[in-house]
Amino acid sequence: xxxxxxxxxxxxxxxxxxxxxxxxxxxxxxxxxxxxxxxxxxxxxxxxxxxxxxxxxxxxxxxxxxxxxxxxxxxxxxxxxxxxxxxxxxxxxxxxxxxxxxxxxxxxxxxxxxxxxxxxxxxxxxxxxxxxxxxxxxxxxxxxxxxxxxxxxxxxxxxxxxxxxxxxxxxxxxxxxxxxxxxxxxxxxxxxxxxxxxxxxxxxxxxxxxxxxxxxxxxxxxxxxxxxxxxxxxxxxxxxxxxxxxxxxxxxxxxxxxxxxxxxxxxxxxxxxxxxxxxxxxxxxxxxxxxxxxxxxxxxxxxxxxxxxxxxxxxxxxxxxxxxxxxxxxxxxxxxxxxxxxxxxxxxxxxxxxxxxxxxxxxxxxxxxxxxxxxxxxxxxxxxxxxxxxxxxxxxxxxxxxxxxxxxxxxxxxxxxxxxxxxxxxxxxxxxxxxxxxxxxxxxxxxxxxxxxxxxxxxxxxxxxxxxxxxxxxxxxxxxxxxxxxxxxxxxxxxxxxxxxxxxxxxxxxxxxxxxxxxxxxxxxxxxxxxxxxxxxxxxxxxxxxxxxxxxxxxxxxxxxxxxxxxxxxxxxxxxxxxxxxxxxxxxxxxxxxxxxxxxxxxxxxxxxxxxxxxxxxxxxxxxxxxxxxxxxxxxxxxxxxxxxxxxxx
Amino acid sequence: xxxxxxxxxxxxxxxxxxxxxxxxxxxxxxxxxxxxxxxxxxxxxxxxxxxxxxxxxxxxxxxxxxxxxxxxxxxxxxxxxxxxxxxxxxxxxxxxxxxxxxxxxxxxxxxxxxxxxxxxxxxxxxxxxxxxxxxxxxxxxxxxxxxxxxxxxx
Ligand SMILES: Cc1cc2nc3c(=O)[nH]c(=O)nc-3n(C[C@H](O)[C@H](O)[C@H](O)COP(=O)(O)O)c2cc1C
Ligand code: FES
Numbered sequence: 001x002x003x004x005x006x007x008x009x010x011x012x013x014x015x016x017x018x019x020x021x022x023x024x025x026x027x028x029x030x031x032x033x034x035x036x037x038x039x040x041x042x043x044x045x046x047x048x049x050x051x052x053x054x055x056x057x058x059x060x061x062x063x064x065x066x067x068x069x070x071x072x073x074x075x076x077x078x079x080x081x082x083x084x085x086x087x088x089x090x091x092x093x094x095x096x097x098x099x100x101x102x103x104x105x106x107x108x109x110x111x112x113x114x115x116x117x118x119x120x121x122x123x124x125x126x127x128x129x130x131x132x133x134x135x136x137x138x139x140x141x142x143x144x145x146x147x148x149x150x151x152x153x154x155x156x157x158x159x160x161x162x163x164x165x166x167x168x169x170x171x172x173x174x175x176x177x178x179x180x181x182x183x184x185x186x187x188x189x190x191x192x193x194x195x196x197x198x199x200x201x202x203x204x205x206x207x208x209x210x211x212x213x214x215x216x217x218x219x220x221x222x223x224x225x226x227x228x229x230x231x232x233x234x235x236x237x238x239x240x241x242x243x244x245x246x247x248x249x250x251x252x253x254x255x256x257x258x259x260x261x262x263x264x265x266x267x268x269x270x271x272x273x274x275x276x277x278x279x280x281x282x283x284x285x286x287x288x289x290x291x292x293x294x295x296x297x298x299x300x301x302x303x304x305x306x307x308x309x310x311x312x313x314x315x316x317x318x319x320x321x322x323x324x325x326x327x328x329x330x331x332x333x334x335x336x337x338x339x340x341x342x343x344x345x346x347x348x349x350x351x352x353x354x355x356x357x358x359x360x361x362x363x364x365x366x367x368x369x370x371x372x373x374x375x376x377x378x379x380x381x382x383x384x385x386x387x388x389x390x391x392x393x394x395x396x397x398x399x400x401x402x403x404x405x406x407x408x409x410x411x412x413x414x415x416x417x418x419x420x421x422x423x424x425x426x427x428x429x430x431x432x433x434x435x436x437x438x439x440x441x442x443x444x445x446x447x448x449x450x451x452x453x454x455x456x457x458x459x460x461x462x463x464x465x466x467x468x469x470x471x472x473x474x475x476x477x478x479x480x481x482x483x484x485x486x487x488x489x490x491x492x493x494x495x496x497x498x499x500x501x502x503x504x505x506x507x508x509x510x511x512x513x514x515x516x517x518x519x520x521x522x523x524x525x526x527x528x529x530x531x532x533x534x535x536x537x538x539x540x541x542x543x544x545x546x547x548x549x550x551x552x553x554x555x556x557x558x559x560x561x562x563x564x565x566x567x568x569x570x571x572x573x574x575x576x577x578x579x580x581x582x583x584x585x586x587x588x589x590x591x592x593x594x595x596x597x598x599x600x601x602x603x604x605x606x607x608x609x610x611x612x613x614x615x616x617x618x619x620x621x622x623x624x625x626x627x628x629x630x631x632x633x634x635x636x637x638x639x640x641x642x643x644x645x646x647x648x649x650x
Numbered sequence: 651x652x653x654x655x656x657x658x659x660x661x662x663x664x665x666x667x668x669x670x671x672x673x674x675x676x677x678x679x680x681x682x683x684x685x686x687x688x689x690x691x692x693x694x695x696x697x698x699x700x701x702x703x704x705x706x707x708x709x710x711x712x713x714x715x716x717x718x719x720x721x722x723x724x725x726x727x728x729x730x731x732x733x734x735x736x737x738x739x740x741x742x743x744x745x746x747x748x749x750x751x752x753x754x755x756x757x758x759x760x761x762x763x764x765x766x767x768x769x770x771x772x773x774x775x776x777x778x779x780x781x782x783x784x785x786x787x788x789x790x791x792x793x794x795x796x797x798x799x800x801x802x803x804x
Contacts, residue, residue: 057770
């Protein structure tokens with residue numbers, strides 16, 4: 001039987017020797033033990049499986065079962081550990097093997113079927129090179145021959161991993177591993193030694209800006225709430241992650257939940273509250289489970305609750321499950337939602353820091369903002385300042401998706417050039433296609449094109465080209481993607497998610513969507529005034545955009561026109577093509593396609609005609625058929641069913 | 651299905667309005683949807699008119715008002731999946747199942763829902779049927795996937 005091998009470290013040991021030891025360096029003998037706890041060194045083989053959402057969906061769950069079965073069948077003594085995501089999602093499921101005395105080595109795409117072969121080889125000290133990602137450098141261990149170092153792979157080389165330091169390395173289920181990796185020491189030190197004001201000062205000095213998109217100085221926000229007169233204050237962590245393409249906050253919680261909790265409790269101490277909420281989207285089931293478990297463990301370690309380690313500080317964390325609404329990412333809407341109402345925003349001022357949840361001063365911070373806090377206290381505000389650029393210190397987690405070779409999550413210093421990110425870590429566009437645009441910031445963001453792709457990724461630089469940074473999503477579009485369709489998608493999303501409270505947003509986004517629907521649709525009857533309406537609509541897009549921007553109540557409406565404005569500026573040609581030529585060269589706007597039947601090739605087999613949903617195909621059996629242009633909606637069904645390649649796009 | 655909301659309501663004895671969303675979430679987790687009876691009972695417990703509760707529940711994407719099918723199909727329509735043909739997958743699903751998102755087929759076999767990013771954009775486009783994921787889909791394969799659940803059930 002594969003028994004679990006645990007290094008005998010107890011809670012008391014970690015609390016007394018690590019958490020309550022406030023010197024910068026721990027004694028050598030403690031450090032030696034911690035090395036085993038965090039699996040830098042192992043006494044038995046350790047097998048680690050990445051089980052973030054990306055891993056689980058790629059089949060990590062089956063791989064995990066297979067590992068346990070493998071070890072059980074062969075009676076091998078080894079530890080099996082679930083880790084978070086490494087960030088390199090396109091290689092999932094990732095399995096790491098750590099043999100005693102050797103460095104830890106990482107393998108890619110290890111499905112359940114491939115697993116026995118992988119372990120057969122590795123347990124016999126043979127490296128199956130076809131699956132290797134790389135090995136983790138560790139000066140005290142022997143390196144594997146001919147295996148690249150992980151840190152030198154292009155995907156990792158340009159990254160600076162502070163927030164993601166533990167990702168894929170320690171288990172998100174284990175508070176012991178987090179503590180052994182240096183966790184919770186800043187927190188205990190902070191609440192025992194600093195005043196509330198000092199904590200706010202340090203964070204303000206670090207220059208940390210909110211990562212939820214707005215970029216407001218975090219330390220300043222805390223100060224406002226801390227100095228506001230009130231009998232009660234609240235702290236809310238915004239984990240709603242409402243961007244429909246964003247998954248960074250989710251991965252942060254799935255891969256390193258304790259980092260968020262540590263940041264959260266330091267923030268709670270700074271503003272002087274005993275109640276912190278984490279508002280997390282209800283469909284983030286894995287993340288919620290890990291978070292709740294992590295909170296339980298922290299409670300067990302006495303890090304939460306009443307009078308933490310005799311400091312006089314009390315703290316409770318409440319996980320509040322957001323029932324799914326984009327607008328609830330907006331802070332005032334989120335507050336309404338926690339109060340048990342519809343998540344509708346209210347006008348600011350008063351800002352939540354003055355009057356928020358139940359009318360009390362409330363600080364709302366993003367997951368990533370809070371996760372930055374522990375390291376600021378560990379390494380000092382000057383260290384944080386030295387990362388990133390002058391106007392925007394620190395690092396930022398980005399999600400890379402779309403038409404990219406390497407998809408996943410990365411962390412880079414703010415101010416890194418978009419081009420370096422896309423062609424460095426991202427590995428460029430696959431299949432030798434041309435890059436068309438990089439969509440940044442989701443439905444509140446905009447496009448960067450190959451002309452201005454040199455732009456640094458930070459709040460101000462992006463704002464200078466009309467992009468709101470948002471959640472850190474980067475979606476790469478190649479020549480086969482249609483800008484108009486992407487903008488239409490965002491409009492459709494925003495229009496559905498608009499809470500309906502203010503007219504410019506409710507009605508305005510609906511009108512904008514209609515314009516996009518008009519230009520991507522083939523009117524059945526072109527002789528009415530549809531054409532005229534189409535032109536008029538597009539001409540009015542710009543003024544409509546500026547009205548919505550200026551008059552909407554909350555950020556949702558104010559930022560909704562961003563993709564429209566940005567695309568109008570950089571992709572005029574795409575608009576013209578859709579409006580005047582009535583075609584979509586990327587072939588995405590299906591309704592603009594027209595099909596025709598090649599009389600030479602058509603055998604009159606009648607396969608297509610009955611399939612046509614609008615009966616646009618006519619003809620007699622064994623004679624070439626014909627498509628009635630006016631009726632054709634361009635769905636492409638006939639194209640798919642034709643066995644003789646007789647149907648093509650005009 | 652018979653509704654036994656009293657056990658859930660008993661967990662929230664304070665009966666304050668900030669319990670409303672958690673109560674509805676618990677009910678939905680237990681039964682898969684919010685029935686009229688449940689909403690009325692919750693209203694009685696919290697002393698709120700049912701119209702108010704419906705008003706709140708319909709505002710949020712999470713709540714459903716029809717029972718789930720035996721196979722609950724969730725389609726990711728996040729940004730990446732949109733670029734990778736999610737709309738076509740949706741069209742196929744609607745055509746094959748003859749229902750729209752939020753609805754359940756008459757025989758109670760399938761229900762359909764749309765989600766935002768599931769966090770596996772590198773596998774776009776994808777759907778989840780109960781706990782199984784089907785990834786890197788091509789619209790033509792949807793029919794076979796649905797068929798496999800129908801035959802598996804027989
Ligand atoms: C429509 C809308 C959606 C938002 N969604 C989010 C979100 O998903 N996550 C987030 O942290 N902030 C979101 N924000 C920003 C929040 O209102 C708020 O500024 C932020 O949580 C503050 O935290 P920070 O200072 O740490 O950035 C959103 C804002 C708007 C207007
Ligand atoms: S958009 Fe579908 S998984 Fe991310």
